[in-house]
Amino acid sequence: MLLRTMAAASIPPPSSTTQTTQRPSPSLSQLPIRTIPGSYGLPLLGPLSDRLDYFWFQGPEKFFKTRVEKYKSTVFRTNIPPTFPFFSSVNPNIVAVLDVKSFSHLFDMELVDKKDVLIGDFRPSLEFYGGVRVGVYLDTTDPKHGKTKSFSMELLKRSSKVWLKELLTNLDTLWEKVESDISKNDASSYIIPLQRCIFNFLSASLTGVNTSVSSDIAENGWKMFNRWLAIQIIPTAKIGIFQPFEEIFLHSWAYPFFLVAGDYKKLYNFINDNAGEVLRLGEDEFGLTRDETIHNLLFILGFNAYGGFSVFLPSLIGRIAGDESGLQERLRSEVRKVCGSGSGSGLNFKTVNEMELVKSVVYETLRLSPPVPLQFARARKDFKITSHDAVFEVKKGELLCGYQPMVMRDANVFDDPEEFKPDRYIGQTGSKLLNYLFWSNGPQTGTPSTANKQCAAKDMVTLTACLIIADLFLRYDSVTGDSGSIKAVVKAK
Template identity: 40%
Template structure:
């Protein structure tokens, strides 16, 4: 049985050919796309092929294919042992694979290949990531009070919606909070002080939707599945369709981000390139990441019910009282709160996919066998199968709030949400999310501020893209 002392053995495993099939040219891709998006759905698409070939390492096609990605063939890693080779920068290359088997036009990013699309071997990757680290480090001590201030506005908005409509659109509220918080963290100014105004979330959503359209569905009736598939995945959405939205984000950052752009110039980065990288970090990493992460957090904590809510509220209020406020030291003492955040990131990672190309001929091992991957082949990892690997985690499909308390902390190396192990640190020389530790901190702080204000809540949710759409039905305030 899997336990916190689990250590996979990859020695003396038989070397086997990689099973699976890409199918016939064109037909195989279209067939797999129909299964992935419409007939089976994402998880069943992978699970059915694991069962068919009796292997968690196999060949398959990944969308979109078509003219957008003419070569959709990947080697899929669908367990917790093989997946981490995607983090080994000596063995894999991450050039232009950030969004999958295709690279959007650089016109989406002002003509630049931003840091996210660059491989660690490219000299500009190190420089640009050091610039991002500078921003996060310089703003670190301001992040807690700024986060709390913006969060208070978010909670007030939810309360007002409930008072008026007896329900609250959680996603819209948290999207506004996420954008406003991160814009002010970067620039020390509110977006309303710039030409962005209150339009930040819709500008980001428009820009993101055009890039990511080939990876999603429009939710049309079933009879239109084939038509939708052809429209979304034959040719890319032109960047010119969202140019005005992106330019407004860029110009707002150029106007408000004088201090950080000055620092970029000192580091040897032009203001223009630095600002386009800031726009990507703000729109994709920060807004896209946080506005998906918080609904996932609220969903799983909500499913834990009043029992979990009471445990969290009791721990949070006791520690805050003991420490005299919400401090870094107080947050560190909240063991259940920390464990809950890690468990959310394990059971439903915000970014479910990882891609890379083999730098050289290499061997990757699953629990049961080893496989040769040739130089240049595309490697794909589906993170939810890696972090719910039943040979690593007990009851992997179950949300266990206390999973990472005490001896369970040994399992943190199998939590992989940040493009690396939770026990590894982000550096300019790797592809781990530079805000990795801050994202965990912000999720913990979100729960702290929430349960200092409320006792429990009820909600509904619907799956939507990579995060749920949440409707808050009630918020019970603490007395």
């Protein structure tokens, strides 16, 4: 797969250490300065019209594509849901940035502020986090951001000692369930077993506590997180149920915490009563209170880790299980060449890192199906934002929004951008494209630190996904299915 050389010459990759976008080279000064096209429409009516397009008449992808075509620009003004007619504190006005070059500005901490912009201008009530503004809602200039980010990175470092063991143990349970369902029903709807697997393995790895210490958490913890997550993000997400009921009942207001207060209290008590070593780490080494430690840990475990994997892994498994191009044979050959044959044989962080095709498939799935499709940032000051075609002036306080599924289909960077190409990131030329793989709130070549907002678990996510693929092809010669069900497996000979 070839990176277009002209694009490579004109789009400087973000720094691998600071995560900031390099300033445009002198040649870029020849680009025309344009006024940002688009508008927000009339008060109430403009946001409502855009909301109906986004959720109902067009859907997110067509919503952005039609406006790119209309304005002949990948940078424009529009409104983004949620738009609550009776809650004026939520401002839907954004500047969309939909190409690799303009999108990269979202990671320059000198230019943008990240406070309270995880879901745009909408932030669920802090009651969802025990009244604590957890790390994801803090800007890098906030002293507590450094404490919470350092805590999360140390947590991941410590968890690496048991990560592989816990993952493989829970994958055993997952695939036993899948095989049992197939034998009884000729198919397995694996989403629920997968979520149980993810929850149990992450709980043990990140908190140091096996869910078996609480029968309620072991049986229902994953459900509690599902409800807690859903209540927060429903106002911003297209569900796809019968309209207009989705608009009337799901997108018209923010939901109150009391609907999931009981679930969250049980999860809080589970951590408070059992994760003493991790809680002492937050208190003694990073200066967090016990309460802050617990709420940040629950967010890392529930929103970042469990929520992210629950969205991403079905896309990955479905992509592989539904492939008819011979990809499975190639993956199986690579995995067994590196690890040998037999379930779990020779599989570890070192060996999985040698699997170029496996890693490329994970990266390509993240490019086409990023677990968090929208990224936001607020202008810290007036500055000029550059797209491939023009330069635009952004004012302090304006909210920037990038839709990643479109950004990472930028034809100026990726050849055949709409196609899934499993080899795209293989070799020296392919590895350069990792500069433009932004799923983790920064480039894949970047390094998470307290100075940026890149996902602390960036590398653990991709390694874990690679381990799951490798484990799959040590167990099976082939799998058949999609992103929701497995219809057949052929055990390894």
